[in-house]
Amino acid sequence: MKTFIWLVRRELWENKGFWLVPLVLTVLLVLAYIAGIVYTWVHGIHVVINGHPASSLATLAAAHPDDARKGLFIFYVVLTSLFNVVLIFMMVRYLLSCLYDDRRDRSILFWRSLPVSDTATALSKLTVVMVIAPLATFSCLLLAQLIGTGALSAIATQSGVSATAVVWGESHLGGIWAFLIVGFLVQSLWYLPFYGWCMMASAWARRAPFLWAAVPILVGGIVEGILFQTNYFFTLVGRHAASIVPGIGANVNIGATEYVHLGNVGFSMHTLAATLDSASMWIGVGFGIVFVAAAIAIRRWRAEDY
Numbered sequence: 001m002k003t004f005i006w007l008v009r010r011e012l013w014e015n016k017g018f019w020l021v022p023l024v025l026t027v028l029l030v031l032a033y034i035a036g037i038v039y040t041w042v043h044g045i046h047v048v049i050n051g052h053p054a055s056s057l058a059t060l061a062a063a064h065p066d067d068a069r070k071g072l073f074i075f076y077v078v079l080t081s082l083f084n085v086v087l088i089f090m091m092v093r094y095l096l097s098c099l100y101d102d103r104r105d106r107s108i109l110f111w112r113s114l115p116v117s118d119t120a121t122a123l124s125k126l127t128v129v130m131v132i133a134p135l136a137t138f139s140c141l142l143l144a145q146l147i148g149t150g151a152l153s154a155i156a157t158q159s160g161v162s163a164t165a166v167v168w169g170e171s172h173l174g175g176i177w178a179f180l181i182v183g184f185l186v187q188s189l190w191y192l193p194f195y196g197w198c199m200m201a202s203a204w205a206r207r208a209p210f211l212w213a214a215v216p217i218l219v220g221g222i223v224e225g226i227l228f229q230t231n232y233f234f235t236l237v238g239r240h241a242a243s244i245v246p247g248i249g250a251n252v253n254i255g256a257t258e259y260v261h262l263g264n265v266g267f268s269m270h271t272l273a274a275t276l277d278s279a280s281m282w283i284g285v286g287f288g289i290v291f292v293a294a295a296i297a298i299r300r301w302r303a304e305d306y
Contacts, residue, residue: 003055003116007198008132018133021090021231022083022140025212029079031146035152040155072171073150080180083141084246090189091129095198096209098125100301122199126292131154134184134191134246149173183246193284194241196291203298221305240284 028113100120149171188195201213221234275281 002091004120004124007116007120008127011125011128012124012132015048015094015128017090017094018128019136019140021086022137025083025086026140026144030147034147034295037151037154061106072152075148076171076176078140079144079148080246083137084187087133087137089193091133092198095125095129096202096213099202099295100205100209118296122292122296126195126199130192131185134188138181138184145173145176146233162181171175177193178274180246182237182269182272186275187246188274190240192288193291196288196295199295200291200298203295211270240280 028069149168153168196211198213205212215238221231221237224233227230
């Protein structure tokens, strides 16, 4: 167990982007919040209701409380999606290089001289991707949401709106954070087949692991289209890859309007339960386990083959 923890720490030491990238994104968002507050203080807010100018933001909040609630929902979804997309791209890039780079720079020979198995090495990398990196991203997202809500409160107060009632009262941050911390971990399971596939390509490739990961998928979809005049394969892969908000998985086709009515500004545990209860989730997990096992076997077989 101590060896495995040490391997995980090694990955974090060598890949500081796991926490540095979401932290930089948070700083940029805070700067954007400050710019927004300064802009509203200097220029004010011009509100239009049904095509007619309103006297103030307070008028809009009083006349259309549902719009204020939906606006907060959109704000949190955009923030969450931004961090999540960055996380996914960061993870795919890491997985495509994690086993490939060990062979390219011959560092695999050093690790082979230590009492560390290929299984422990591969699983430590997978643990970082499925647990550590999502939690680091969640921590930065939590901070960005909290500061962003404070910025909205400042703008609302400046405009004569009760920040306590309209902003904090409708935010439901506790429910959103509970959803997200579980959602990021559920998403790790949902994306396991992609993570395992990328690891397998990284273990196999002598050059350009991205192409080894992408070309078979493209060829499979093209061959299906030519032979059967269908696109089931691309549809299946695309639908499984389209989980932009963490944890929505099988519910990816639910629109914003439906999410609003699921409770807690759309971030509902109902969506996580539906994802965990879906056949797509567990079939994907099964494929993911097979791909990870194949990556470990290939790493063992091609340890010095580059």
